[in-house]
Amino acid sequence: MNKLGFNRLLIPLLSILMGLLVGAIVMLIGGYDPIQGFSSLFEGMVGSPYAIGETLRAAAPLIFSGLAVAFAFRTGLFNIGVEGQVLIGWVAAVYVGINFDLPMFIHLPLALLAAMFAAALWAFVPGFLKAKFHVHEVITSIMMNYIALYTTNAILRSVIGVTNERTESINESASLASPWLQEMTQFSRLHWGVLIAVLAAIVYYYILQRTTLGYELRAVGFNKHASQYAGMSVNRNIILSFVISGMFAGLAGAMEGLGTFNGMTLSASFTGVGFDGIAVALLGANTAIGVVLAAILFAGLNIGGLAMQLGANIPSELVKVIIAAIVIFVASGYAFNYVIDKFKGNRKKGVEKK
Amino acid sequence: MSFLEVLYIVVPVALAYATPLIIAALGGIFSERSGVVNIALEGIMVIGAATGIITTLTLTEMGLGGLSPWISLLVAMVVGALFSLFLAVPAILWRADQTVLGVAINMLAIGLAIFVVRVLYNKGQTDFIEFRIAKENVPILSDIPVLRMFFINVQYTSFIAIALAFVVWFVIFKTPFGLRLRSVGEHPMAADTMGINVTKMRFMGVMLSGAFGGLAGAVYAVTVTTNFSGTTIVGQGFLAIAAMIFGKWNPLGALGAGLFFGFAQALSIIGSNLPVISNVPQVLLLIAPYALTILALAGVVGRADAPKSVGIPYIKGKR
Numbered sequence: 001m002n003k004l005g006f007n008r009l010l011i012p013l014l015s016i017l018m019g020l021l022v023g024a025i026v027m028l029i030g031g032y033d034p035i036q037g038f039s040s041l042f043e044g045m046v047g048s049p050y051a052i053g054e055t056l057r058a059a060a061p062l063i064f065s066g067l068a069v070a071f072a073f074r075t076g077l078f079n080i081g082v083e084g085q086v087l088i089g090w091v092a093a094v095y096v097g098i099n100f101d102l103p104m105f106i107h108l109p110l111a112l113l114a115a116m117f118a119a120a121l122w123a124f125v126p127g128f129l130k131a132k133f134h135v136h137e138v139i140t141s142i143m144m145n146y147i148a149l150y151t152t153n154a155i156l157r158s159v160i161g162v163t164n165e166r167t168e169s170i171n172e173s174a175s176l177a178s179p180w181l182q183e184m185t186q187f188s189r190l191h192w193g194v195l196i197a198v199l200a201a202i203v204y205y206y207i208l209q210r211t212t213l214g215y216e217l218r219a220v221g222f223n224k225h226a227s228q229y230a231g232m233s234v235n236r237n238i239i240l241s242f243v244i245s246g247m248f249a250g251l252a253g254a255m256e257g258l259g260t261f262n263g264m265t266l267s268a269s270f271t272g273v274g275f276d277g278i279a280v281a282l283l284g285a286n287t288a289i290g291v292v293l294a295a296i297l298f299a300g301l302n303i304g305g306l307a308m309q310l311g312a313n314i315p316s317e318l319v320k321v322i323i324a325a326i327v328i329f330v331a332s333g334y335a336f337n338y339v340i341d342k343f344k345g346n347r348k349k350g351v352e353k354k
Numbered sequence: 355m356s357f358l359e360v361l362y363i364v365v366p367v368a369l370a371y372a373t374p375l376i377i378a379a380l381g382g383i384f385s386e387r388s389g390v391v392n393i394a395l396e397g398i399m400v401i402g403a404a405t406g407i408i409t410t411l412t413l414t415e416m417g418l419g420g421l422s423p424w425i426s427l428l429v430a431m432v433v434g435a436l437f438s439l440f441l442a443v444p445a446i447l448w449r450a451d452q453t454v455l456g457v458a459i460n461m462l463a464i465g466l467a468i469f470v471v472r473v474l475y476n477k478g479q480t481d482f483i484e485f486r487i488a489k490e491n492v493p494i495l496s497d498i499p500v501l502r503m504f505f506i507n508v509q510y511t512s513f514i515a516i517a518l519a520f521v522v523w524f525v526i527f528k529t530p531f532g533l534r535l536r537s538v539g540e541h542p543m544a545a546d547t548m549g550i551n552v553t554k555m556r557f558m559g560v561m562l563s564g565a566f567g568g569l570a571g572a573v574y575a576v577t578v579t580t581n582f583s584g585t586t587i588v589g590q591g592f593l594a595i596a597a598m599i600f601g602k603w604n605p606l607g608a609l610g611a612g613l614f615f616g617f618a619q620a621l622s623i624i625g626s627n628l629p630v631i632s633n634v635p636q637v638l639l640l641i642a643p644y645a646l647t648i649l650a651l652a653g654v655v656g657r658a659d660a661p662k663s664v665g666i667p668y669i670k671g672k673r
Contacts, residue, residue, distance in 0.1 A: 026466075026469065030469065030470075030473045031473070078453055080393075080453065080457065129648070129651070133651070133652045135648075135651040135652055136651075136660070138391075138393070138453050139595070139647070139651060140648050140651060142393070142592055142595070143596060143644040143645070143647050143648050144648070145592075146592065146593075146641070146644045147641045147644050147645060150640040150641050151637060151641065153637070154635070154637035268585055268588060269584075269585055269588045275457055275460070275461060278454065279457075282454060315469045315472035315473070317464070317465040317466075317468040317469040318469055319465070320462070320464060320465025321465040321466055321469065323461060323465075324458045324459065324462035324465060325458075325462070327454065327455075327458035327461070328444055328450070328455060328458045328459075328462070331444060331451050331454045331455055332444045332450045333450075334449045334450070335447070335448035335450075
């Protein structure tokens with residue numbers, strides 16, 4: 001058990017290291033200087049109050065999307081549909097933000113609730129189909145992603161009335177923006193979202209570890225049949241898990257709509273927040289603290305990548321390669337265990353779990 | 355505009371959009387029939403599209419002219435097959451979660467492709483290629499009344515895709531190789547007991563799917579977009595997966611689904627110029643393939659069942 005806990009920390013750390021190594025190799029092949037590249041990458045991540053502000057700003061939606069993916073993972077479900085749920089949450093938050101005029105203490109929570117509710121409804125579909133028809137949730141939620149992409153664009157055009165690529169700005173009473181935080185970070189776009197995200201991580205921990213509901217959800221994740229035998233409703237838990245996961249995803253969208261962009265833009269492609277959330281959840285081993293840390297790391301890499309492009313003239317896409325490599329290494333944990341055990345010279349049958 | 359005239363416009367566009375979907379869906383079938391989930395098809399298509407365009411640009415510069423896009427298709431197949439090793443090795447040898455890998459590889463593909471484009475051309479997208487695979491009227495056949503709609507303004511790649519569907523059907527259902535491929539996807543332990551090398555078969559399945567995915571991406575790039583950027587392949591890979599499922603993991607089914615989805619795409623693109631269809635909101639045409647796939651999975655439009663062991667790493671000796 002102890003060894004397992006050790007590997008749980010070792011594998012993510014090794015993976016990050018090897019991911020950066022892959023980045024260095026790609027830089028070398030591309031004819032760039034890795035030392036210069038990494039120094040401007042880290043400079044852009046945490047090198048100044050502005051950089052830290054932007055990193056934390058970008059971390060907020062990733063914490064939420066990471067929690068969303070992780071929550072479903074804990075019930076043994078793969079919510080690859082976070083990307084679409086983010087868009088739906090985003091559009092709902094912006095709709096409420098623009099079309100209502102209320103005092104802030106009602107308006108802002110209302111916009112957040114709208115995002116949660118809309119995305120939960122979107123996530124309900126794959127959950128319901130899984131529970132009722134045993135349809136694999138991965139495929140349905142991928143399909144729901146594309147439906148969300150086209151539907152949000154249609155809603156932006158016909159319901160919210162976007163004529164010019166972008167919606168009008170949301171009313172200030174629904175905005176997460178904080179002049180104080182901005183000033184403190186040399187006028188980055190940092191907003192209150194990151195604090196809400198950390199609160200959400202605590203809620204995540206509380207639901208899963210301290211409530212009956214969370215116990216049941218995890219039990220279903222461990223062993224469906226045993227849970228059924230113990231009298232839990234597996235189907236109900238599958239749907240609930242998806243719905244709660246969707247709520248987290250919707251809030252990720254709200255972070256973008258109410259915090260960073262104060263509106264929404266028509267888009268032909270996805271934001272990437274949901275797919276990054278999968279990377280975050282995986283690296284964070286589906287734990288609250290892990291998700292927060294992984295989200296900050298990936299957000300920092302994304303932000304630092306832009307600085308790297310400006311400072312060292314290295315294409316920011318390199319960051320995507322690094323993140324993808326980290327995910328591949330984390331996912332290949334078995335190979336690591338194998339190598340580690342072989343290295344220790346005590347390879348036993350016990351490793352061949354699963 | 356008469357109905358027939360509408361078809362003369364829509365069918366060639368539908369064929370052009372269906373072609374890469376069919377090819378990629380066939381690739382997906384190879385992989386999933388062998389038991390490996392291939393969400394990475396999207397990323398493989400990105401790599402294929404980038405390879406197709408970069409190769410065409412380079413060969414054109416070398417003076418190969420109209421031949422360059424055709425050669426680039428072959429190069430894209432090889433590169434696609436090699437790129438799919440990023441899926442094959444961790445999924446088959448290291449027992450990594452195949453869906454997670456797929457997501458990561460899609461990320462890797464777009465990152466790597468744009469990175470290479472920036473290194474080569476110092477900008478985020480390539481130039482347009484000079485020689486694309488041209489739209490032609492097939493001699494003789496394009497004179498047949500009504501049926502000519504399939505032979506006017508058509509690229510020969512479309513016929514290749516349709517022919518490939520029949521070839522793949524034959525390979526999967528009528529050859530020993532196909533039987534082995536299917537058996538390791540359904541019941542790898544039984545196959546192993548019969549002396550079939552599960553690892554080898556799965557590697558072949560994934561790499562074939564890489565070759566087809568690469569070809570599909572390149573075909574899309576050299577026939578439809580004619581340049582490469584970050585938004586060249588957005589969702590075609592997933593649409594191909596949808597076609598594969600809608601076609602029930604059967605090559606001929608995938609052919610039908612691919613044609614149908616291509617038709618829906620064509621209508622969503624040129625529908626606003628056509629009578630009747632211009633009254634249908636574009637969004638309905640855009641989401642139709644995805645919505646239909648969900649309905650197919652739920653059993654509303656004929657039940658679609660995946661190969662039994664798809665997504666499960668094979669561990670020798672484990673029951």
